Amino acid sequence: MKRLLTLTLCITAALKGFTQAPTAGQTYSFSVADCINYAFEHKDSVINAGLDVKSADYKVKETIGQGLPQINGSASFQDYLKVPTTLLPGEFFGAPAGTFIPVKFGVKYQSNLGVSATQLLFDPSYIVGLQGRKTYKELYNRAYTRSKIDAQVNVTKAYYQVLVSNEQIKLLDANIAQLKQQVDQTTAQNKQGFVEKIDVDRIAVQYNNLVTTRENTIRLLALNYQLLKFQIGMPIEYNLILKENLSDVNINGDVAETVTDTTFYRRRIEYGLTETNLQLSRYDLKRIKGQFLPTLSANASYANSYQNNSFGSLYSTSFPSSYIGLTLNVPIFSGFQRTNRVKQYAITVQKNENSLNGLKNALNLQASQAKIVYFNGLQSLNNQKRNQELAREVLRVSKIKYQQGVGSSIEVTQAQTSLEDADNKYVQSLYDALVSKVDLDRAYGKIQ
Template sequence: MKRSLLLLACIAYSFGSRAQGGAQTYNFTVADAVNYAYSHQASVLNANLDIKSAEYRVKETTGIGLPQINGTASFTDYLKIPTTLLPGEFFGAPAGTFIPVKFGVKYNSNLAVTATQKLFDGSYFVGLQASKTYKELSARAYTRSKIDVNVNVTKAYYQVLVNNEQLRLLDANIAQLKQQVDQTTAQNKQGFVEKIDVDRIDVQYNNLLTTRENTLRLLALNYQLLKFQMGMPIENNLTLADKLTNIDLQQNTADMAVDTSFYHKRIEYNLQETQIKLNQLDLKNKKAAYLPTLSANASYAASYQNNSLGDLYRNNFPSAYVGLSMNVPIFNGFQRKNQVRQSKITVLKSENDLQNLKNSLGLEAAQANVSYLNGLQTLNNQRRSQELAREVLRVAKIKYQQGVGSSIEVTQAQTGLEDADNKYIQGLYDALVSKVDLDKAYGRIQY
């Protein structure tokens, strides 16, 4: 079975230092494992946090259209009051002369409140639409993360089931080979068979024991991989409630072959549609830059002035105003025009990407269909080969016991059965994985 031992070893190492105390025990079906992953897998949790972040972004954008109120306060101590030169003739002095005069007082303080309110801004309304679409994009990204987790957990679950089936076959072979070892050893002691016959069987028996030990270690790592995909602490105990017999590998592919709109069920297609909407809103925003903006503003300020710091806030000189301000874009060197053109190109490119994605999803579905059918046929052939190999071994043992066959024939038949078992295990795993890939390709995996 082609597995990345390096990945599994890294996962085992990264979690190997966790404390064993407080471990919990779970008995999960594949559906239970997937649901657990929805609540604990980091990628799903982060995608859910992105939705919350998008909600806050909508509120942030909405807040732009609400009144903006600011308060200011200032205090000034004129260590030297500014001097202003006035023409001397104002005071009867000769023309061309200037008299220095100081205006103001030593201490000044100002308290003010200003408020602005957007009355019309095309970009603001487009921004509201875009922020809601961005929230939709985050929600669909969350769906995609759950589908990916579903696929990864299901495949990891099936890998453990297949490993358990491999152990079952190994145990059966070891049991029957142990019986054969005992019989051959007894026959050797009685002088009916040669020592080399015993040695040949011993070699096979020891090889099977080694294979079983290796499979057990790989099974432990695959359990850790399953927990990793689920977001479950490695120290927890997990057993599988589903069996291989619970999995129906037979699917009606004829219905899927005529389903030409399956790509609408694929989250990747939905994500690209949402991206097009965002690009269209960006284009709309660029066009809104041609429109004028109108806002209302108001201010109230209290001014305090005095030469005595203790009496500074005794006298107030207030001021207040309300008004409107309009900004009319006239000419900016054709920047807006070229920005609109760029956004139009972006929309066209995203539409082309959508069409290409549609074709890509169709190809993926066709490949998944072929892989699934090939996997089923291969699995069925491996089952028949496994049965034939088992029958060949049975006949070879009978011939050997009756003295018309050799131990070499038995050894070769045993090797043939082990090879058939290995190919069956590989075919079983490939068929299970191709079933998951097929369900994903046709948009059957939902959360």
């Protein structure tokens, strides 16, 4: 039995050393805030949302550019392999009436160089586009904020998962240490004839199961570290060390003030995004209505024409032309297309208004649910703490009774099982409470 226990401890120590060995790559020591800031700079979803903000800014500049002068240059060259022929009435040249004389007009080489410009003077759609450019940029800025909030929530939960797994390993280590002592004592008592072999085997089975549980938990801890690295956008091969522990986490902070806030939904990024979409749909409706109004633009052109039968002398003589003018486009009738388009956009506005009202109710419901889950989680955590202490006390008394000969090894085994179960439930309740606190803060708009 001693050889078996020694071999088990050696394997466990080797596995622990393998798991904690530093991985290749850089090493970081992060708090929760450090992980969140790292995710803001490296998480692909956050980076892409930031690129969308830049793209929206360029889109706004593109829209503004539609109201600036539009200048274009043009150049052309023609080599008439056969100069076009035109038929003229014969009587122009003294020929009989009804006859035609073929005449070639033009030269072999022709070229034109010109520049034209247009300037928008009045366009209701352009004016509305300028009015909505701030709202358009705000939409992508809020989408960027939402991606950062999502990253912050996911990173915090992943960080807490690692802390809870570490806590679970500490509890397992404590149980393994005291159970190892109990195995040694029971083995010694068996050699002295005070206890039966079955008592030693029963405790050894429990010990081996606990060692196996610890090994599995260590592997899960390594996986949780990888999940945290994934959430912050860190390469898996990098080594990450957590600076904080569970004692640094304040589960009860600012809860009373949070749950009494009745206007929290206005801080929710989802509400802001829906508001922005509603405002943009109103601008779209206004833009479509503007299509009933005329548009006015100014235009100008200057060109040089070159013609010659000799290519070498083509550009020796130019024939310039230029003009300036105004273009007025007045919509008269479009087969009721514009009217029906206005009605469609008006319906879109109504739908977005309904969505905003529905979202307000949904956010209130979500907050109420998060509050209940949080308080239930706290109560369960406190209850599991008490159960854990009671189970530890029951185990202590059972061991004393067994050592004094007034109890059985079965009672000790059952007490040990109860303590392990209490530890597992405590760890689960601890994680649930931490996660519910994060969900509560998000539900009430405290994560920005």
